[in-house]
Amino acid sequence: VQLTKRDVVGAAIAILDEYGLGDLTMRRLATSLNVAAGALYWHFPNKQALLAAVADRILEPVSAPSEGAWDEQLTEIATTVRDALLAHRDAAEIVSAAFASRMTTSTVVALFTRSLRAGGISEHDAELAATSLLYYVLGHTIDEQSRIQMDSSGALADSASPLFESPTATDRFTFGLSLFIAGARAMIKA
Amino acid sequence: VQLTKRDVVGAAIAILDEYGLGDLTMRRLATSLNVAAGALYWHFPNKQALLAAVADRILEPVSAPSEGAWDEQLTEIATTVRDALLAHRDAAEIVSAAFASRMTTSTVVALFTRSLRAGGISEHDAELAATSLLYYVLGHTIDEQSRIQMDSSGALADSASPLFESPTATDRFTFGLSLFIAGARAMIKA
């Protein structure tokens, strides 16, 4: 059978979850697909493009928020994004790089922008605020996820999955999120 | 003469400014110092530690803010950090990685925390807010700096330095910063 882009991305995520980004090399990935390394370059122009596809797949579960107040929608989207990132090892770093390289097709910024507009913020300001919020979510989750990696040497006997959400990390995330929303609310009143 | 850590970090920053992070390899760095690659490993245990030292050097110009209102202090610190990052190519990425690896000796979070405390926020909340703000500053500047790199192919005939601050980028930065400060202000009133 033939190799599809979907297969390649799936295998990449499998390596990611089991061994981490440091071990996600083109050669290793090719081996796990029983294929020569060069074969990957027929499907993707380079590693960066492959990682962008991985980032898109990671963000796939993020969808439009449920009906509700704009601030509740922001919270829902941000939480969903964080959950999607925590579901795969080093995902925050990969998605962050994909955004920086502008190779992702993700719509998270658009989702944030729409909810902020619903709150009565101008299109221009909503876009700026949306990217600011994304910086926060990515920054927080990268930090959180790198801490998980460091702690994994100290082998904690906790949940079944190695990728669990620490309750205090969730609290810290929620705190920064509400700080942001309070700022947006203040901007609306002014 | 002998090689000092300071020399190594200085040479690393010189390569950074001229060729970027992608070209900052241990071998290239050693060559620029007229030394064998192995010599670097007498001064630093590994590349990560070297980059952490580079990050510390980049943040050296960041110092305590002048006397004034807490919100003005926050703005001053954040602006100084951004300026320090924009002064060297790919600096935001390096500093971000250094923070994630917890190898930096930088005191920026402490500076942010102190000013927030001066505004009347509890120690606990001030620390959380300080890291949130740092995530924003780093996220924004990484994005901004990666854009500079992409544009440099389109060769813009602008300032003398290739590392200039785009006025609109500064506006965007200030917007997110004031959003954050508005959130902090709302928290104080509550």
Place this chain on the structure above:
DNA sequence: ACCTGAACACCGTTCAAGT
């Protein structure tokens, strides 16, 4: 104490040639 030379075990990417 500080550095060299040479090696080890890798990388991403390209490309003629095969099917």
Place this chain on the structure above:
DNA sequence: ACCTGAACACCGTTCAAGT
């Protein structure tokens, strides 16, 4: 159209041996 084999030009890191 899709993939292999083999090469090119690199990496970070280690370590005996030198001074």
